[in-house]
Amino acid sequence: MPPDPHPLRAMKSKDKVLIANGQGFWGDSILGPVRLIEEGPLDYLTLDYLAEVTMSIMQKLKTRDPSKGYATDFVTLLDRVLPKAMEKGVKIVANAGGVNPMACKDAVLEVVRKHGLEGVKVAVVEGDDILGELDGLMQGGEAFTNMDTGDPLAPVRNQVTSANVYLGAFPIAEALNQGADIVITGRGTDPGLVIGPLIHEFGWTEADLDQLAAGTVAGHILECGAQCTGGNYTDWKSIENMAMIGYPIVEAGSDGTFTVTKHEGTGGRVSRDTVVHQLSYEMGDPANYITPDVVADFTSFQIDDEGNDRVRISGVKGAPATPTYKVSMSFQDGWKSVGQLTISGPDALAKARLASEIVWDRLKYDGFEYAAEERLVEFVGANVCHEGVAVPGSDEPSEVVLRLGVKGPDRAKVNRFGSELVPLVTSGPPGVTGFAGGRPKATEIIGYWPALLDKTKVRSTVSVHELQPGGPS
Amino acid sequence: MTHATLDQIAYARSGDKGEGSNVGVIARSEAAYRFLRDVLTEEVVQEHFKGINHGGVRRFEAPNMGVLNFLLEDSLGGGGSASLKTDAQGKTHGLALLRMEMDIPDEVLQSVES
Numbered sequence: 291m292p293p294d295p296h297p298l299r300a301m302k303s304k305d306k307v308l309i310a311n312g313q314g315f316w317g318d319s320i321l322g323p324v325r326l327i328e329e330g331p332l333d334y335l336t337l338d339y340l341a342e343v344t345m346s347i348m349q350k351l352k353t354r355d356p357s358k359g360y361a362t363d364f365v366t367l368l369d370r371v372l373p374k375a376m377e378k379g380v381k382i383v384a385n386a387g388g389v390n391p392m393a394c395k396d397a398v399l400e401v402v403r404k405h406g407l408e409g410v411k412v413a414v415v416e417g418d419d420i421l422g423e424l425d426g427l428m429q430g431g432e433a434f435t436n437m438d439t440g441d442p443l444a445p446v447r448n449q450v451t452s453a454n455v456y457l458g459a460f461p462i463a464e465a466l467n468q469g470a471d472i473v474i475t476g477r478g479t480d481p482g483l484v485i486g487p488l489i490h491e492f493g494w495t496e497a498d499l500d501q502l503a504a505g506t507v508a509g510h511i512l513e514c515g516a517q518c519t520g521g522n523y524t525d526w527k528s529i530e531n532m533a534m535i536g537y538p539i540v541e542a543g544s545d546g547t548f549t550v551t552k553h554e555g556t557g558g559r560v561s562r563d564t565v566v567h568q569l570s571y572e573m574g575d576p577a578n579y580i581t582p583d584v585v586a587d588f589t590s591f592q593i594d595d596e597g598n599d600r601v602r603i604s605g606v607k608g609a610p611a612t613p614t615y616k617v618s619m620s621f622q623d624g625w626k627s628v629g630q631l632t633i634s635g636p637d638a639l640a641k642a643r644l645a646s647e648i649v650w651d652r653l654k655y656d657g658f659e660y661a662a663e664e665r666l667v668e669f670v671g672a673n674v675c676h677e678g679v680a681v682p683g684s685d686e687p688s689e690v691v692l693r694l695g696v697k698g699p700d701r702a703k704v705n706r707f708g709s710e711l712v713p714l715v716t717s718g719p720p721g722v723t724g725f726a727g728g729r730p731k732a733t734e735i736i737g738y739w740p741a742l743l744d745k746t747k748v749r750s751t752v753s754v755h756e757l758q759p760g761g762p763s
Numbered sequence: 764m765t766h767a768t769l770d771q772i773a774y775a776r777s778g779d780k781g782e783g784s785n786v787g788v789i790a791r792s793e794a795a796y797r798f799l800r801d802v803l804t805e806e807v808v809q810e811h812f813k814g815i816n817h818g819g820v821r822r823f824e825a826p827n828m829g830v831l832n833f834l835l836e837d838s839l840g841g842g843g844s845a846s847l848k849t850d851a852q853g854k855t856h857g858l859a860l861l862r863m864e865m866d867i868p869d870e871v872l873q874s875v876e877s
Contacts, residue, residue, distance in 0.1 A: 343844050438781045438842075517776075522854075524774035524789075524861070563789065566828045567776045570787025573832050574780060576825040589825045628847055666840070666847035675850045676859040678814020689855075715854060720776075723854040 304333075307491045309484050309508075310539040313337035313363075313384075314515030316344050317729060319713040320367055322515055322537040327371045327380060330553035332539065333491075335375065336483040337384035338513055339364060345477060346620035348388035349421070349452040359390030360474075365397045368472075373405050376471065383462060383483050387476045389419055389452060394474050413470035415461045418477040420617070421453045434617065449622040455615045458582035459505070460496075462486025477618060479581050481509020484540070492544040496583070496611075503586035503608025504546030506579065510588075511550055511568050511603075512538050514716050518550065518568035520558030521717035531557025535717050536599075547604040549596070562595040565603075582615055584608040628666070632691070642669050675723065691724075697735065704732040764866045772867060772875050773799060775857030782842035783818060783835045784853025786860055790829040794874035799831055800824065802865065808833050811863050815856065833860075 310332055312323025316339045326335055339361035352359025364386030375382060387394045391414045402410045420427065424447070428434065434443035443450070454477035463486045465473045473486070485505035488494065494501045511518050518538050520529040529535075536556025542548040550565050552558065569588065573579070576588035590607035633642045646667045653659070668674040673688035680688045696707045708730040714722050769788075772795040777786040788803065790796035809820040818837025825832060838856065840848040850856070 522776065524770070524776075524857075563774060563791075566789050566830060567774060567787070569828055570785075570789060570825075570830045570832055571776050572778045572780055572785045573787060573823075573825075573830075574785060574834065575823050576828075576830070576832060577823070589827055591827060593828065623845060626844075626847060668849055670849060674848075675855040676815070676862065679811065679859045679862055721855045721858045723852065724849040 304491065306541050306543055307333050307487065308539055308541055309334040309336060309487055309512070310537060311336045311338065311484070311512035311515055312537050313339060313367075314513065314517060314716045315339070315341055316361060316363070317709075317712045318515055319710060319717065320363070320370070322717075323367055324371055325534075325556070326537050326539075326553070327375050327378070329536075329556060330539075332378065332380050334487045335380050335382045336487075336512065337364065337367070337382070337386065338480050338483060339384065339386045340388065340477060342618055342620065345389060345452040345454050345618065348390070349620075352390050352393075357390075357393050357396075360388040360394035360397070361386040362397070364394065364474075365401060368398060368401045369404070372401055372407060372410075376407055376410060381466065381471055381473075381487070383466075383473045383475075383486060385475045385478055385480075385483060387414065387416075387474045389421075389454070389476060391416055391474050391476050398472060398474065410472065411468075411470045412472045412474065413465035413468065415457065415465060415473065415475035415478070417461075418454045418457045418475070419452075420455055421450070424450065424453050434619070437616075443619075446621050446623075451620050451622055453617060453619040455617050456582060457615070458482055458611075459485035459489055459502075460583070463489035466490035479509075479583075480513035481506045481581060482583070484509035484512055485583060488542055498546075499584050499608035499610060500606060501544075501546040501608075502584035504548065504591075504603070504606035505542070506581055506584060506586040506608070507569070507588065507591065507603060507606050508540045508542060508548050508550075510573075510579070511565055512540060514568060514571060516558060516717035517571065518565050519552050519560055520564050522715065522720050522722070523559075523564055523567060524720055525563075526719035529558055532718060533557065536560075546606060547602065550601045550603070551599055560599040560601055562593055562601055565593065565601045580612060580616075582611060584611050630670075630691075632693075639669055639672050642672075670724075675721070701732050708732070764868060765872055766864065767867050767872070768861065769803075769863040769865060770861035772871055773861065775861050777853050777855070777857035777860075779839060779842065779852040780834060782837055782839055783816070784838045784856045786833040786835060786853070786856050788831045788833065788857075788860060790831075791875040792871075793829065794871050796826065796829040796831075798868065798871045803831055805833075807863075808835075808860065811860065812838065812856070815859065 310326045312326045312335055348359040364384050395412050395414045398412050457478040459482035462473055488505045515537050516535045519536050523529055535558035536552030539551050540548045550560055552560055579586040579588050587607045591603050591605045594602045596602055670691045671687050673680050675689050696704055712725045772791050774789040777784055790799055805820045805822045812835055816835040816838040821834045823832040839853055840846040
């Protein structure tokens, strides 16, 4: 037998690696990753916190406070699961670093210290943030032409608020090769979080195109969390126990063949149909799924439903990667404001139409006119989502506004409620939308409490403090 | 032939792709896929979404998954955070497509009965 060209392969004893994704996007439920750690075997937990708009928000936070600009949810999660994760030997890979991965690392090390887990290795992947180099790159001839519109960047350069390259999976693999227990990245591809551990475990190289493409398919299936285990599924009535839906896991082998599954006893379902739902999500041209590591062919593979929440994917083909990275930039493009009123019947729709006309007329009277493309009127409940499509005369409203609320003396408890609405987009029934406002936050209820106190019981003082090194001020 | 809605023979999943939406139609059987490949053309989908989509429609085929994937190129009222619409990500466009009415051959309907 010739010597193995990839010595790492020989070092690995595992023939199957279990990789899960517990966070489909910034704002997904904390219960996904908490339960993945607790409810069954696992080798790697991946967590995706970043979307295009997220980077811009994080950049703004960092400008205000140099210690911010990363996904603080990740730190909250680690505080809850880190001891158990390390006890079970689960490694964690997260793009929680945002635009400030070093600050994220500091916060994570603080959690490590708090739980007395000295020895835990935290790696940071950097280099995706090119905001500081943007001018130099443009002077060097890079036009940063808009991929959708074809426009050059120069006229809007001064409005750019974040600029990040989508890095590939190899830096993550390198971090794991160096013994990391936790890997924090900034912007990278979503599937890269899954491919990185596979490269590390199986010693794949840039030349292993079919394996990298298989990892890409696996990563695409996992990247939206419960969207491949029965969340946002057309036949929602057939999905059992959606509240305790299982988040997805792939069992991958060194040849790139893998099985999608979830922990035993969890809700939801893994079937050919739930997996294909997610494969088609934001897929674009299936024959040319471009990542920085490989161009994967989503029309190449076989899907076999093995039953018992197990779906096997084999035969994935890949082609060499393109010579470019995708850059994700955000820029200040104006302002917006959206508000909501609820208007009852009788004649709800007619009154809502009148109300909107009143608003525009009064604004016009005061000198504020908005062009048709600059304003929005939606009568939610009267076919907003499926304009021009829905069957007229149907007994059922075409959509309804769901409004939920809680109150009480415990601010944290009231805030916690707000974290469970947006996750329904990927882990609830299909057709859930309108989440652009993000998480509802607790606002103060102002109570009135009149009382009397003797004047002699009150003494006012004024004092000035300086920050003391190594101690509280 | 039976007059029915597309959801009888297909599933769907949708989301945003730039300033447009990506609508994946997943046939419930191989016979349904073959039928839909012929009747669910770019033109038919363009007409169905005329109240939502103000750009073109492109279709891609993935027979291994039984998927016809559609890109509605201007369906979000501006992409990402620039949209004021309730469904700024096109999350419900898949269900909108499944509401399409069509004449479906009986053998196709029978092929999806489990």
